[in-house]
Amino acid sequence: MPKIVKAYFDAEHRNDPDALAGVFSTEAIVKDEGAVHRGPRAIRDWWVAAKERTHHVTAPIELAGSDDKVSVRARVSGDFPNSPVTLEFAFTIEQGKIVELEIG
Template sequence: MKLPSIVETYFEAEKRGDADALARAFAADAVVKDEGAVHTGPDQIRAWWLAAKEKYHHVAEPLDVTEQGGKVTVRAKVSGQFPNSPAILQFVFGLRGDTIVDLEIH
């Protein structure tokens, strides 16, 4: 499976638990939508990710990737401390150059 470089950076940072590297993968105006909330900019995205990590102690393992309509969709097996773990979630990335401009998780 060949992930775009910046998407690989996201999942590698997630795997290492590196909130700073994860936040640096996002553009200054990036938006993340997850669990009905919207987080804008690297600082809010970093805070969102740290709060989710503390709450769920999750890890995400990419399974496959598709690109369509300018979006990169990664199906990932997410395991952690939440009901019905593990779950298969979709991470839908919007990219601009070598940064993530939007991410929606469902």
């Protein structure tokens, strides 16, 4: 697993929104549940709101891809219908930062 992707999941596991936001480039976007969040501040706010709403926990299961395109299948459980679910986290990486993450 690329270091920056591991840092994302480590921050998620520690419930550390500042560390999580820090893995994204200044122009990064996250696509989740039909919405697009742009920039580290908006990404941080999205993550905090989702965590408060669902109290979710994410556990990586499987990794595919390499270098600048990495896909991680993860088990996500929390206070939401049909929990737990397996979701795909599709990361695009440039210059050691995440520039795009699509969750689906």
